[in-house]
Amino acid sequence: MNQRFGREKRLLNAEQFKAVFDSPDFRLSGRYILVLARYNQLNHARLGLVVGKKNAKLAVTRNQIKRIFRESFRLLQEQLPAVDMVIVTRRGIADLTANELRQELARQVKRLQRQSQATSTSISVAQAGQSHA
Numbered sequence: 001m002n003q004r005f006g007r008e009k010r011l012l013n014a015e016q017f018k019a020v021f022d023s024p025d026f027r028l029s030g031r032y033i034l035v036l037a038r039y040n041q042l043n044h045a046r047l048g049l050v051v052g053k054k055n056a057k058l059a060v061t062r063n064q065i066k067r068i069f070r071e072s073f074r075l076l077q078e079q080l081p082a083v084d085m086v087i088v089t090r091r092g093i094a095d096l097t098a099n100e101l102r103q104e105l106a107r108q109v110k111r112l113q114r115q116s117q118a119t120s121t122s123i124s125v126a127q128a129g130q131s132h133a
Contacts, residue, residue, distance in 0.1 A: 005074040011048030011084055020048065020086045026115055028108045032093045032101075035108045037083040045080035047073045049087050056094040065089065068098050072105045079109060081116040 011017055024036040040046065049066050056062045069087055087105070096104070 005047075005070055005077075008042075009044060009046055009073075009077065011046050011086065016046075016084065017048050017050075017086060020084050025083070025119070026112055028111050028115075030104055030108055032090050032096060032104050033108060034088040034090065035085060035112065036088070037085045037112055040082050040084045042082055044082060045073075045077050046084045047087070048085070051089045051093070055089045055091055058094075061094050064098075065093060065101065068101045069105055072102045076106065076109050079113060081113070083112070083116070085112075 011020070020036050020038045024038050026035070026037040028035040028037070047070065049069055051062045051065050053062070056065060073085075093101075
């Protein structure tokens with residue numbers, strides 16, 4: 001799998017964002033970011049970012065936060081299940097260094113991996129139980 005971050009790896013329109021917001025399969029809450037994720041029918045993860053003026057006043061800061069998250073996602077995408085993921089920033093995000101932003105996202109990605117594996121394991125166990133019944 002390549003590590004590029006092309007159009008196919010992004011949530012591009014309001015409909016795609018709305019689908020994740022309306023029915024997330026995973027909701028991971030951190031101090032500075034909220035990650036909502038929903039399984040997709042693709043073979044790769046996709047990313048959407050919501051960085052509001054309320055949390056980062058200057059456009060320069062908002063763009064920097066988005067660049068850092070996109071780059072981190074690009075490097076971590078092979079570890080992710082096939083999900084549409086939306087990252088929503090919270091107050092205080094603008095005060096973090098680039099390294100702290102990367103660590104925050106890495107922490108949430110690790111949690112998403114664990115929860116995804118636990119979910120897929122419980123689904124397999126349930127299906128195995130139904131086939132024996």
